[in-house]
Amino acid sequence: ASNDISITERVNYIIDLNRGYDLIYQDFNKDARKNIRQGSAFNLSVAENIDPVIVFDLYKKAYGHLNKNISSADYNNFYSVCLKAIELNKGFVTGIKDAAGEIMAAAFFAIDNKRIYYLLGAPSAKGKKANATHVIIDSLLKKYAGHPLVFDFEGSDIPSVAGFYKKFGPQKRSYQHV
Numbered sequence: 469a470s471n472d473i474s475i476t477e478r479v480n481y482i483i484d485l486n487r488g489y490d491l492i493y494q495d496f497n498k499d500a501r502k503n504i505r506q507g508s509a510f511n512l513s514v515a516e517n518i519d520p521v522i523v524f525d526l527y528k529k530a531y532g533h534l535n536k537n538i539s540s541a542d543y544n545n546f547y548s549v550c551l552k553a554i555e556l557n558k559g560f561v562t563g564i565k566d567a568a569g570e571i572m573a574a575a576f577f578a579i580d581n582k583r584i585y586y587l588l589g590a591p592s593a594k595g596k597k598a599n600a601t602h603v604i605i606d607s608l609l610k611k612y613a614g615h616p617l618v619f620d621f622e623g624s625d626i627p628s629v630a631g632f633y634k635k636f637g638p639q640k641r642s643y644q645h646v
Contacts, residue, residue, distance in 0.1 A: 478645045479630065480623035481638035485584075489613035495637025503599035503635075504606050510598040511567040514607045515574075518563040520550045523574045526590040546588075550576050559587075562608060564600040573600035577608065583618045584608065605636060 553559025563574035575589025591600045621633040
């Protein structure tokens with residue numbers, strides 16, 4: 469019966485990367501710019517090819533208490549998907565290290581010929597103070613600026629997460645969730 473179906477409007481945020489970084493950066497709000505500048509004071513650098521287990525560990529420490537309904541099996545299944553995506557060149561992990569080489573934040577991204585999807589990321593406690601998650605997003609936007617791709621934040625109905633995404637000046641896209 470049709471009354472068993474509910475449709476909810478959900479929100480996604482995207483950034484068109486098919487323009488120069490300067491144009492993308494112009495859309496960042498003051499807070500994003502300030503946080504990226506502050507991040508540079510910590511001598512942060514981009515680290516590639518990080519084990520995705522680091523992303524999961526950081527995520528569980530930073531946000532695990534907010535997601536009590538995510539089981540160990542769920543984490544393990546998603547971890548397996550991440551490993552397979554990396555193996556097939558459809559995913560990658562980017563991290564941010566401090567001057568001592570300590571990981572301040574890490575994130576897993578999926579990629580295809582149209583989009584880069586921000587699927588999972590988190591800072592360490594120190595990384596939060598250093599605005600390392602801002603620096604990860606900025607480094608990806610810088611790296612892929614000018615490519616015929618869309619950076620996809622994968623939306624969020626959580627106000628604080630949506631607020632973080634909005635700092636980067638994305639376009640808002642609504643979609644129907646059935």
